[in-house]
Amino acid sequence: MTNISLADPSGRPIRVGLDVGGTKIDAVAVDASGRIIGRLRRPTGWGDDAVVESIVLAVAALADENSFAISEVGSVGVGIPGLVDAGAGRVDHAVNLGVESLDLAARSEEVLGVQFRVENDVKAAALGAAALNGVAGSMAYLNLGTGVAAGIVIDGQIWRGSRGTAGEVGHLSVDPRGRLCGCGQHGCIETFCGGGALTKAWGRPGALPIKDLFDAADAGDPLALSLRNDLYHGAAAAVRALVLSADVETVVIGGGLTALGERLENGVRAALRAGAEASPFMRSLRLDERIELLPAGSPAAAFGAALVGASITEKEIVSHG
């Protein structure tokens, strides 16, 4: 399933993985064979102290609910949005969590006495998606959530690139006359298929604005039809950018918008086919056959975080005492 060993040289059999989102933490406990033996969701705190506390409480609750001791936990991996320095275990600019700069690993380790490892949430999810979907070779994980970003996994390893911007296709502009992006450019892929940008462009209140938008499109609403088309078009552009630059074999789509299920999958496939219709070169790439959708509620992100934690080397464990 994965080429990252979950065996722990310190003899602690449980790996914990946390996907820390803007509103909730998704936590899984994984045994040495790679099986998920427990899972729970808890709210995320706001600001440095509350984020650390909610992470610590999530690990404790997971242990309690699944009858294992913290002393049996070999590592905790945390996937978190923002700019992550994996080596230092620090996260910067996690604006959705009210965090400017936080020594997350050190502070959490201090409380729980367990090794922590921190990774960008999309990169961790990419690793988890590759493992859960059994993707060998090269894969991009395209996260369609509030924002849009991708992580690239090659032969079971996160592809880091030179400065950590690998897979940042959300901020490639594909239309100079497109909507203004939060990043300051116009027509970024994220303005077409990011949940935040679409919600803003839709502009009608509702608990599930993108679902409302899809329902309105089904009912023939012109704005909804246009925005739904933008979503398909933007996701297809992201897939093309990932294949025509990094040349990944497969693109796995995840993130909050996968709650749309088949409506999303079929729409993106159709957009890829339509975009290739006039181009023998693009047709030859068969992109519509190279995408997969994660099931809504997939534990890929938290599972990937557990894999990140499990990748702590023996040397690091020794050097940390």
Added chain:
Amino acid sequence: MTNISLADPSGRPIRVGLDVGGTKIDAVAVDASGRIIGRLRRPTGWGDDAVVESIVLAVAALADENSFAISEVGSVGVGIPGLVDAGAGRVDHAVNLGVESLDLAARSEEVLGVQFRVENDVKAAALGAAALNGVAGSMAYLNLGTGVAAGIVIDGQIWRGSRGTAGEVGHLSVDPRGRLCGCGQHGCIETFCGGGALTKAWGRPGALPIKDLFDAADAGDPLALSLRNDLYHGAAAAVRALVLSADVETVVIGGGLTALGERLENGVRAALRAGAEASPFMRSLRLDERIELLPAGSPAAAFGAALVGASITEKEIVSHG
């Protein structure tokens, strides 16, 4: 300079590299220390037999002019446009050479009795540019010629991706209302900064249409100004696509359009700066500082082909007898 050894286990000290273009072959001879000891250009033939003949004659002329014997040549590497099967030494769909499918390595080896290795011309040039420019880590070589394509080199190795489309950013669309591309899509990066597309859009006869276009832009011609701006804009889009997906550290620009020299370099830098002006995220990437231009007439492509040839392993040499 490069981590590919030029030492030859068979004891033949000379490596030859050929960059086979639509009109001419650029050939270099390289000694075991990686120094270019000879270089010449010859016309390329049209069609299978003539292409093989022009390649064989280029090697023979290079030996003759530089006073070495064919028996001293350890390998010949050939960079050639088209779909290359490097393992089989075959090239398909080299339309500019009148070649549909040619067993180039086998046919050339038969005549000269020297090991041949074949590689896509842009990938070979990428390897040569990385070596000649002393780029360690990750680099993309963006070829601005008649068409537009990039090759990616990571730690001195050509990055192949899963299906050979790594770096094919020329056919990413960045404007849905853009010009029709030869590939069938609209607004491809190649329609903005490919020499062929610009020459067609310029539409005025001349031996050096892009130079004419630049001179006309300097003189205030509105169409020329608009097309020159397209060139800068397209090249900047290609740089962004390479960094925001594969996250290469450096983009080296080569190809025929580098004859424009500083006018090209300054324009692309300015377009990168202008594109980042409104975006703190893009500004933080400092893309304008991460591009380099190959000097016009650089032997990078032929030198890279020599490196490709030199990468023939001892095992292959034995298995080929």
